Amino acid sequence: MSDKSARLIIGNKEIELPIHTPTAGPDVIDITKLYAQGDVFTYDPGFTSTAACDSTITFIDGIKGELLHRGYPIDQLAEKSHFLEVCYLLLYGELPSATELEDFEARVTNHTMVHEQMHNFFRGFRRDAHPMATLVGVVGAMSAFYHDSTDINDDWQREVAAIRLIAKLPTIAAMAYKYSVGQPFVYPRNDLDYAANFLHMCFSVPAEKYEVDPILARAMDRIFTLHADHEQNASTSTVRLASSSGANPFACIAAGIACLWGPAHGGANQACLEMLKEIGTVDRIPEFIARAKDKNDSYRLMGFGHRVYKNFDPRATVLKQSADEVLELLGVENNPLLQVAKELEKQALNDPYFAEKKLFPNVDFYSGIILEAMGFPTSMFTPIFALARTVGWISQWKEQISDPNLKIGRPRQLYTGATKRDYTDIENR
Ligand code: CMC
Numbered sequence: 001m002s003d004k005s006a007r008l009i010i011g012n013k014e015i016e017l018p019i020h021t022p023t024a025g026p027d028v029i030d031i032t033k034l035y036a037q038g039d040v041f042t043y044d045p046g047f048t049s050t051a052a053c054d055s056t057i058t059f060i061d062g063i064k065g066e067l068l069h070r071g072y073p074i075d076q077l078a079e080k081s082h083f084l085e086v087c088y089l090l091l092y093g094e095l096p097s098a099t100e101l102e103d104f105e106a107r108v109t110n111h112t113m114v115h116e117q118m119h120n121f122f123r124g125f126r127r128d129a130h131p132m133a134t135l136v137g138v139v140g141a142m143s144a145f146y147h148d149s150t151d152i153n154d155d156w157q158r159e160v161a162a163i164r165l166i167a168k169l170p171t172i173a174a175m176a177y178k179y180s181v182g183q184p185f186v187y188p189r190n191d192l193d194y195a196a197n198f199l200h201m202c203f204s205v206p207a208e209k210y211e212v213d214p215i216l217a218r219a220m221d222r223i224f225t226l227h228a229d230h231e232q233n234a235s236t237s238t239v240r241l242a243s244s245s246g247a248n249p250f251a252c253i254a255a256g257i258a259c260l261w262g263p264a265h266g267g268a269n270q271a272c273l274e275m276l277k278e279i280g281t282v283d284r285i286p287e288f289i290a291r292a293k294d295k296n297d298s299y300r301l302m303g304f305g306h307r308v309y310k311n312f313d314p315r316a317t318v319l320k321q322s323a324d325e326v327l328e329l330l331g332v333e334n335n336p337l338l339q340v341a342k343e344l345e346k347q348a349l350n351d352p353y354f355a356e357k358k359l360f361p362n363v364d365f366y367s368g369i370i371l372e373a374m375g376f377p378t379s380m381f382t383p384i385f386a387l388a389r390t391v392g393w394i395s396q397w398k399e400q401i402s403d404p405n406l407k408i409g410r411p412r413q414l415y416t417g418a419t420k421r422d423y424t425d426i427e428n429r
């Protein structure tokens with residue numbers, strides 16, 4: 001608590017509000033006592049100026065284009081670390097020693113299989129279900145299968161739930177994919193690393209030998225690493241709000257997955273690729289850019305812009321490089337869709353509208369291109385985001401429920417509806 005304060009004058013009343021100084025980022029005015037002292041609420045739909053919690057996990061400086069996990073810059077983590085090590089860092093706060101990492105990887109690997117009865121659960125979905133719909137359902141259903149890790153007041157159960165979620169999400173996402181294309185489920189292989197195992201579960205079939213390409217596994221791991229956490233975004237805030245009621249971890253993560261699905265959030269990677277397909281050829285790009293700039297048209301370029309980054313998204317910088325490597329490896333640089341992507345990026349970056357509004361390609365722009373080149377259908381893009389973000393959600397969930405001062409989240413409102421009136425009998429309406 002700092003000794004700084006802000007003074008708010010409402011009519012003839014003056015209210016003193018404490019100001020907290022974070023370790024990084026702008027000061028925060030504490031309004032928790034405002035209603036009690038001033039009989040007013042604050043109004044901030046979309047949380048554009050509101051900190052909903054305190055956290056030690058991730059920090060973003062949107063102006064500088066900086067993203068830190070527990071203080072470590074994302075570009076260093078993407079280059080020098082790997083996804084499971086970043087999971088450890090997010091969950092426990094420090095980089096692991098070699099023994100700690102080995103132990104953690106063994107614990108995660110030990111939980112990669114799902115309960116065999118869950119296979120039947122998948123088969124209840126329509127074959128053409130979107131894999132995100134399947135993911136929301138199956139992750140929510142984990143609380144029906146893993147009763148021994150749903151007691152949020154038990155440290156050990158919280159830990160097992162976290163490990164289970166990180167370990168099983170790739171298996172569940174791959175199963176959702178296999179089911180949607182009518183292929184048999186592929187069991188995890190614990191001799192492979194996390195990313196390589198996911199590729200194996202998605203792309204191998206019993207009839208053929210499948211070798212995971214290490215460059216593709218590295219690119220997959222990078223996508224996971226870059227999506228691992230992102231501070232208090234919509235889905236993370238959804239997880240925190242759900243968890244504030246004491247809901248079990250699987251229910252909370254299912255809520256996060258449901259929120260992530262939206263095209264303004266994790267669904268943007270799918271929407272971006274669909275947009276590129278709709279544009280179709282390079283010569284049509286100016287028409288779509290004109291639509292995105294037209295005030296009377298709600299059309300937006302998907303994969304551009306960000307609420308927090310008003311400079312290049314640091315994750316996009318890393319993925320842009322990864323995209324070039326993957327496209328070269330797969331020999332698909334001349335794919336028409338990818339050519340549209342490259343040209344769109346160039347034209348938008350040189351357009352004054354995008355420059356003035358600080359709209360840069362975001363992480364979803366490049367991840368979509370890489371995943372398309374790897375052979376994933378667009379419907380799998382958001383499930384891949386979800387499986388990577390699970391560690392961020394569960395870390396934020398653990399942080400929140402460990403707080404002894406946790407209160408149920410209960411926003412207030414600016415009511416603009418009818419005032420009190422008497423019920424009118426139907427014959428008099
Ligand atoms: N194309 C064209 N114009 C845009 C775009 C875009 N993609 N994004 C924002 N703008 C304009 C917007 O019309 C507004 O103009 P004006 O000031 O004239 O009204 C201005 O830029 C500010 O936009 P905003 O909607 O107030 O900004 P926001 O912070 O509420 O929205 C956003 C952020 C990410 C939802 C938005 O940029 C967007 O819809 N982008 C496309 C979807 C997308 O790529 N989402 C992925 C985000 S990154 C990954 C994730 O978080 O999941």
